[in-house]
Amino acid sequence: MQTSEQVPVTVLTGFLGAGKTTLLNRILTEQHGRKYAVIVNEFGEQGIDNDLVVDADEEVFEMNNGCICCTVRGDLIRILGGLMKRADQLDAIIVETTGLADPAPVAQTFFVDQDVADRTKLDAIVTVADAVHLNSQLGEHHEAEEQIAFADVVLMNKVDLVDEVGLENVKSRIRKINPYAKIIKTTKCAAPLDEILGLNAFSLDRVLEVEPDFLDSDHDHEHDDDVTSISFVSEKPLNMDKFQSWFGDLLQTHGQDILRSKGILNFANKDERYVFQGVHMLMDASPMGPWPKNDNKNSRVVFIGRNLDKMGLKEGFEGCI
Amino acid sequence: MNLGLKDNQGSSKTKLEERGTEYNLKAPVTGAVTINNYIVVSFGDGKVRFFSQDNEPFVVQAHKGVILSIAGIEDSVLTGGEDGRFLKISDNGNINEIANFGTQWIDAVASYKMNYACSSGRKAYLWSDDKETALTLDNPSTVGGLSFDETGNRLAVSSYGGVTVWEKGNRRWKSSRFVWKGSHGKVTFSPDGKYLISAMQENEIHGWRIRDKTDLTMSGYPSKVKSLTWVGDTPHLVTSGANEAICWPFDGKGPLGRKPICVANGGNQNATFVQALPDENAVFVGFYDGSVLLSEIDETKKSYPIRSQTGYEVSVISISSDKKYILIGDIKGNVLCSPLWAGEL
Numbered sequence: 001m002q003t004s005e006q007v008p009v010t011v012l013t014g015f016l017g018a019g020k021t022t023l024l025n026r027i028l029t030e031q032h033g034r035k036y037a038v039i040v041n042e043f044g045e046q047g048i049d050n051d052l053v054v055d056a057d058e059e060v061f062e063m064n065n066g067c068i069c070c071t072v073r074g075d076l077i078r079i080l081g082g083l084m085k086r087a088d089q090l091d092a093i094i095v096e097t098t099g100l101a102d103p104a105p106v107a108q109t110f111f112v113d114q115d116v117a118d119r120t121k122l123d124a125i126v127t128v129a130d131a132v133h134l135n136s137q138l139g140e141h142h143e144a145e146e147q148i149a150f151a152d153v154v155l156m157n158k159v160d161l162v163d164e165v166g167l168e169n170v171k172s173r174i175r176k177i178n179p180y181a182k183i184i185k186t187t188k189c190a191a192p193l194d195e196i197l198g199l200n201a202f203s204l205d206r207v208l209e210v211e212p213d214f215l216d217s218d219h220d221h222e223h224d225d226d227v228t229s230i231s232f233v234s235e236k237p238l239n240m241d242k243f244q245s246w247f248g249d250l251l252q253t254h255g256q257d258i259l260r261s262k263g264i265l266n267f268a269n270k271d272e273r274y275v276f277q278g279v280h281m282l283m284d285a286s287p288m289g290p291w292p293k294n295d296n297k298n299s300r301v302v303f304i305g306r307n308l309d310k311m312g313l314k315e316g317f318e319g320c321i
Numbered sequence: 322m323n324l325g326l327k328d329n330q331g332s333s334k335t336k337l338e339e340r341g342t343e344y345n346l347k348a349p350v351t352g353a354v355t356i357n358n359y360i361v362v363s364f365g366d367g368k369v370r371f372f373s374q375d376n377e378p379f380v381v382q383a384h385k386g387v388i389l390s391i392a393g394i395e396d397s398v399l400t401g402g403e404d405g406r407f408l409k410i411s412d413n414g415n416i417n418e419i420a421n422f423g424t425q426w427i428d429a430v431a432s433y434k435m436n437y438a439c440s441s442g443r444k445a446y447l448w449s450d451d452k453e454t455a456l457t458l459d460n461p462s463t464v465g466g467l468s469f470d471e472t473g474n475r476l477a478v479s480s481y482g483g484v485t486v487w488e489k490g491n492r493r494w495k496s497s498r499f500v501w502k503g504s505h506g507k508v509t510f511s512p513d514g515k516y517l518i519s520a521m522q523e524n525e526i527h528g529w530r531i532r533d534k535t536d537l538t539m540s541g542y543p544s545k546v547k548s549l550t551w552v553g554d555t556p557h558l559v560t561s562g563a564n565e566a567i568c569w570p571f572d573g574k575g576p577l578g579r580k581p582i583c584v585a586n587g588g589n590q591n592a593t594f595v596q597a598l599p600d601e602n603a604v605f606v607g608f609y610d611g612s613v614l615l616s617e618i619d620e621t622k623k624s625y626p627i628r629s630q631t632g633y634e635v636s637v638i639s640i641s642s643d644k645k646y647i648l649i650g651d652i653k654g655n656v657l658c659s660p661l662w663a664g665e666l
Contacts, residue, residue: 055425061503085389086348086386
């Protein structure tokens with residue numbers, strides 16, 4: 001009964017020159033009849049053709065909520081609040097971030113601010129990666145790693161400028177950081193827009209859809225600064241109290257290093273599946289209906305972050321059985 | 322008080338709804354001020370409407386897009402919008418553009434008699450003493466709110482990390498910073514000018530005793546405090562953000578170590594807008610579902626239903642300067658304009 005539907009928000013990240021503006025202009029010119037607001041950053045490239053372009057200055061605020069890594073985008077709270085007062089309903093909002101931006105404060109804004117969460121929803125984080133330069137950027141800037149780690153979709157752009165072997169290298173590098181993002185190879189960001197917009201990637205339902213990937217437990221480690229991922233499966237049901245206590249402590253102590261977490265859980269004495277998805281210390285979890293008939297009811301969790309091997313994740317998870 | 326609110330059984334409409342006029346204006350109500358005997362209301366489609374007791378409201382298409390802030394100045398209103406324009410609109414509908422910031426939104430406007438101010442991004446602009454050009458006030462981050470005190474000689478500008486108070490000196494305006502970690506939005510001085518209060522991004526409000534910058538933290542709200550109003554002679558600072566109006570006492574030594582009074586219980590939903598009934602110790606409290614209650618600042622008294630639910634959160638409650646009528650608006654454009662007192666139709 002309250003407000004109309006939540007407006008989906010797509011967050012567009014990627015290093016300078018990767019092709020964010022090209023993608024933005026494609027979205028705006030190809031989606032005829034739809035009304036989009038585009039929130040651009042002050043250092044953005046010029047030439048975005050839309051009457052609803054809003055300048056933002058990427059003001060990152062620390063929240064005084066006892067959560068040490070909890071930062072939000074203050075300007076987004078203000079701008080989204082203003083856009084929601086428009087008489088005409090927007091079909092979607094696209095937030096472009098600067099090349100060196102950490103995606104976490106943007107994502108966390110949707111977990112922390114109640115007004116933002118009531119009126120809008122985070123649809124997906126889309127990262128445009130430059131196939132030519134990504135390898136070197138990953139080595140030099142931790143922001144590049146974070147943008148890949150946070151992504152729900154990675155557009156591997158400029159593939160026409162790289163040979164087959166080079167492309168495979170880039171792809172495996174992306175996979176090592178984030179095995180769960182969808183990778184789309186493009187030239188001039190020419191990807192089908194329905195694979196970029198309207199994905200609902202932050203919906204808890206979508207956690208269930210990555211099931212097959214959860215089964216590849218990958219324990220590949222580079223040096224400590226690298227972002228990696230790790231996943232666990234348990235065939236035995238988990239103890240809910242033990243899990244909550246372990247997971248709560250884990251996010252409190254290591255939330256800064258855990259960029260994203262997701263999971264499907266089978267708790268002893270509970271008929272329903274539980275799913276969660278988190279960004280740093282913030283987490284959203286809820287029961288998600290009964291298990292499918294033929295499902296083996298395995299619990300699966302995945303973490304993407306730094307120093308994952310130093311958190312006792314395996315022991316902790318197994319301790320919840 | 323005789324608002325003729327009793328004996329309301331048997332009707333689904335409140336007394337004020339029975340004697341008032343309903344409008345659906347199809348754009349969110351974003352703000353309201355009173356000038357002369359008008360209640361001037363701003364909307365999300367850039368329109369400003371002048372409501373009066375006896376005539377149909379007249380409309381002025383002022384901005385392209387949302388009107389983000391409105392303030393009154395003599396026979397005119399000042400508005401700031403998404404279109405970057407800072408306008409002065411007189412009560413005969415004439416529009417005068419004071420400033421234009423292009424693609425930068427104007428987030429806040431404020432006025433006191435001939436002094437007025439607006440903010441865009443990190444800068445606030447202050448026009449004072451009939452000067453044509455504005456003084457530019459730089460801030461460490463985007464301005465969250467603007468407010469003059471009741472002398473017009475001090476302007477509070479809130480932002481991330483605190484509030485800056487600009488005070489008129491003999492030759493120029495001087496600034497003083499009130500620091501508190503976090504992001505500060507709406508800001509107000511107490512009527513006696515001794516306290517400065519800001520609504521924060523966190524679910525709390527923060528205050529300072531201006532004399533010595535003593536901090537006052539008023540917390541425990543289940544949601545963000547979006548609306549503040551000063552009520553009665555005590556006075557009480559009445560706030561939204563909880564399922565009842567939270568009223569902090571500012572007499573004597575202020576609210577330090579004292580409990581607030583809680584009135585006008587909205588059940589399991591939170592208050593979104595509060596507005597004092599002028600010259601009375603009573604407050605109108607609007608809720609998330611569009612309903613409005615009136616209550617004295619007294620926990621032993623019961624509250625009166627003023628408006629039934631509309632399904633959409635109350636974004637504006639305004640009382641005309643002559644206290645003869647009230648206007649209530651919500652985020653869907655539903656407006657009720659009604660005589661306040663019984664027997665004066």
